[in-house]
Amino acid sequence: MNGYVTKRMLHSLISMMGLIILVFFLSRLTGNPSDLYLPIDTPADVRAAFSQAHGFDDPMIVQFGHFLANLVHLDFGSSMRLERPALNLVLEAFPVSLTLAVLAMALALVIAIVAGSLAARSPNGVLDRFINVISLCGASVPNFWLALVSVLVFAVWMRWLPTSGMGGPEYWVLPVIVLAVRPCGLLAQVVRGSMISALSSAYVKTARAKGVSQRVIVFVHALRNAMLPIITVAGDQASGMINGAVVVEVIFGLPGIGRLMMESIQYRDFAVIQAGVILTACAIFLLNIAIDLAYALLDPRIKHA
Amino acid sequence: MTMTAPPIAMTEPSLWRQSLGLLWRDKFAFVAVLFLLLVVFAALFGSTIFGQSATRINLAARNAPPMSMHLGWHYVLGADSLGRSILARIAVGTRNTMMVAGLSVIASLLIGSLLGFIAGYRADWTTGVIMRVADVLMSFPSLLLAMIVLYVLGAGIANLVLVLAITRIPIYLRTTRAEVLEIRERTFVVAAKVMGASPLRLVWRHIRPTVTPTLVTIATLEFAFVMLSESSLSFLGLGIQAPEFTWGAMVAQGQSYLGTAWWVAFWPGLAITLTAMSLNLVANWLRIVTDPVQRWRLEARSSSNGGGNE
Numbered sequence: 247m248n249g250y251v252t253k254r255m256l257h258s259l260i261s262m263m264g265l266i267i268l269v270f271f272l273s274r275l276t277g278n279p280s281d282l283y284l285p286i287d288t289p290a291d292v293r294a295a296f297s298q299a300h301g302f303d304d305p306m307i308v309q310f311g312h313f314l315a316n317l318v319h320l321d322f323g324s325s326m327r328l329e330r331p332a333l334n335l336v337l338e339a340f341p342v343s344l345t346l347a348v349l350a351m352a353l354a355l356v357i358a359i360v361a362g363s364l365a366a367r368s369p370n371g372v373l374d375r376f377i378n379v380i381s382l383c384g385a386s387v388p389n390f391w392l393a394l395v396s397v398l399v400f401a402v403w404m405r406w407l408p409t410s411g412m413g414g415p416e417y418w419v420l421p422v423i424v425l426a427v428r429p430c431g432l433l434a435q436v437v438r439g440s441m442i443s444a445l446s447s448a449y450v451k452t453a454r455a456k457g458v459s460q461r462v463i464v465f466v467h468a469l470r471n472a473m474l475p476i477i478t479v480a481g482d483q484a485s486g487m488i489n490g491a492v493v494v495e496v497i498f499g500l501p502g503i504g505r506l507m508m509e510s511i512q513y514r515d516f517a518v519i520q521a522g523v524i525l526t527a528c529a530i531f532l533l534n535i536a537i538d539l540a541y542a543l544l545d546p547r548i549k550h551a
Numbered sequence: 552m553t554m555t556a557p558p559i560a561m562t563e564p565s566l567w568r569q570s571l572g573l574l575w576r577d578k579f580a581f582v583a584v585l586f587l588l589l590v591v592f593a594a595l596f597g598s599t600i601f602g603q604s605a606t607r608i609n610l611a612a613r614n615a616p617p618m619s620m621h622l623g624w625h626y627v628l629g630a631d632s633l634g635r636s637i638l639a640r641i642a643v644g645t646r647n648t649m650m651v652a653g654l655s656v657i658a659s660l661l662i663g664s665l666l667g668f669i670a671g672y673r674a675d676w677t678t679g680v681i682m683r684v685a686d687v688l689m690s691f692p693s694l695l696l697a698m699i700v701l702y703v704l705g706a707g708i709a710n711l712v713l714v715l716a717i718t719r720i721p722i723y724l725r726t727t728r729a730e731v732l733e734i735r736e737r738t739f740v741v742a743a744k745v746m747g748a749s750p751l752r753l754v755w756r757h758i759r760p761t762v763t764p765t766l767v768t769i770a771t772l773e774f775a776f777v778m779l780s781e782s783s784l785s786f787l788g789l790g791i792q793a794p795e796f797t798w799g800a801m802v803a804q805g806q807s808y809l810g811t812a813w814w815v816a817f818w819p820g821l822a823i824t825l826t827a828m829s830l831n832l833v834a835n836w837l838r839i840v841t842d843p844v845q846r847w848r849l850e851a852r853s854s855s856n857g858g859g860n861e
């Protein structure tokens with residue numbers, strides 16, 4: 247187990263390094279941002295001074311060296327657009343995205359497990375086919391479109407919920423539901439599949455023979471063993487939630503990581519892009535460790551492997 | 552005795568007819584295939600049928616609501632802010648939408664599976680390098696990565712295809728590798744190896760045919776995923792640029808008229824949803840048909856229909 251963790255850490259570190267290099271040089275390729283920040287009629291010497299102050303004149307490799315050196319003591323540089331430390335901006339945006347993702351994932355998991363288990367109770371039955379089609383439908387809806395349609399129906403026509411912005415819990419209802427729909431549809435399919443195979447196994451037959459009630463069989467005996475593939479897919483979906491979060495945050499005006507990144511890309515705000523990418527990658531790394539631990543918890547055999 | 556009926560049933564129909572029969576038994580998949588054929592038809596002939604009314608500005612029809620039949624049947628889904636028929640634009644936009652998704656899927660399928668065969672068959676440093684690069688790509692949300700790359704390279708069809716293809720390579724790579732690792736230990740592969748088959752022949756003639764069904768299923772699913780990613784990017788303004796358009800770009804264009812003319816954003820989004828859903832249904836069906844155990848179940852189910860079973 248220990249060797250395994252060390253190996254995983256090493257691999258993640260290599261991935262992270264690759265990502266940092268990729269993002270650093272990619273964002274530098276967009277050109278010198280001084281054109282974007284200075285008026286067109288700026289004299290050449292002011293322009294040069296601006297470039298020098300931000301270090302754009304140095305060779306790429308020197309800039310990268312500076313960047314790495316600063317990174318070691320957690321200095322991500324400061325945002326040129328907002329003139330504040332990049333790390334602070336990212337840390338302020340992070341809780342918003344995290345809340346959004348956690349709520350959406352929880353909602354998706356609960357609905358998917360209940361619906362998938364119900365469907366697996368009688369494969370190819372009426373309920374199963376109904377749930378199958380509904381979950382496929384959920385997995386196929388583009389979330390930006392769903393966001394727009396839900397704003398139209400529940401905010402513009404019905405006036406039940408606010409269209410966008412931050413505030414009380416009512417501001418979170420639509421974004422969370424919209425973000426949960428696709429993972430929920432995909433997860434319901436996975437739950438159904440792994441529940442069907444768990445329910446046809448020998449230990450479930452034994453439990454049946456002992457006279458254990460159907461509910462206990464489904465939710466205690468089978469679900470625990472069906473959880474492994476569910477967790478794998480849920481983990482994948484959780485890191486992919488950032489994808490959906492970009493769109494949802496832009497449409498609903500939530501000040502999260504996705505919107506911050508979108509704006510920073512538009513304004514070539516290198517420092518914020520780098521800080522955002524690295525922190526997101528760290529969060530996904532922690533998530534993967536949590537998933538590994540969950541595996542070991544659910545299936546003791548993995549510990550010894 | 553009981554030898555009267557079997558001879559007719561024993562004659563094996565051609566593979567084509569067999570799969571057609573299986574398709575007919577799954578009504579959802581059948582409808583999905585019909586819808587996808589309609590989409591392919593629109594992609595091929597959409598611009599010849601509707602070419603004019605998709606781009607012609609008609610201020611008399613500005614934001615015409617759906618069912619504005621007095622303006623002509625083209626306006627059955629309404630018109631956008633410049634009076635262009637939405638039905639015509641959806642039909643013409645099909646080609647770009649399908650082309651971007653199709654090219655990306657083909658590119659990542661070819662590159663990903665090739666690398667997967669290499670990483671599955673060889674056990675030296677090349678495998679390590681390939682897997683670490685895949686890890687880098689997988690360790691980060693693909694849309695965010697695509698946003699950064701597209702902003703650097705500039706938006707456009709070619710770059711869009713490139714980005715979408717690269718971010719999806721790891722899926723094929725990992726699947727192919729996992730399958731190859733398992734298949735190469737099977738008896739028939741080992742036997743071929745013992746008989747002196749070259750590595751190339753082993754992979755091409757013995758391993759590849761077993762992996763292909765899985766890859767086809769994944770590619771179908773990925774087509775839906777890539778189409779949704781493309782439309783998200785186009786919606787955010789980083790995808791396809793005017794005057795070219797895809798369904799995603801049409802939704803983006805309709806966003807500002809949501810309160811006054813909901814249909815501008817609604818119909819293209821519905822087209823995306825229905826196409827993605829059809830692809831998912833077909834992938835689901837493919838998975839069942841290519842899996843011998845499940846396929847047997849499907850066939851058994853339909854033959855027992857007469858017995859009053861559900």
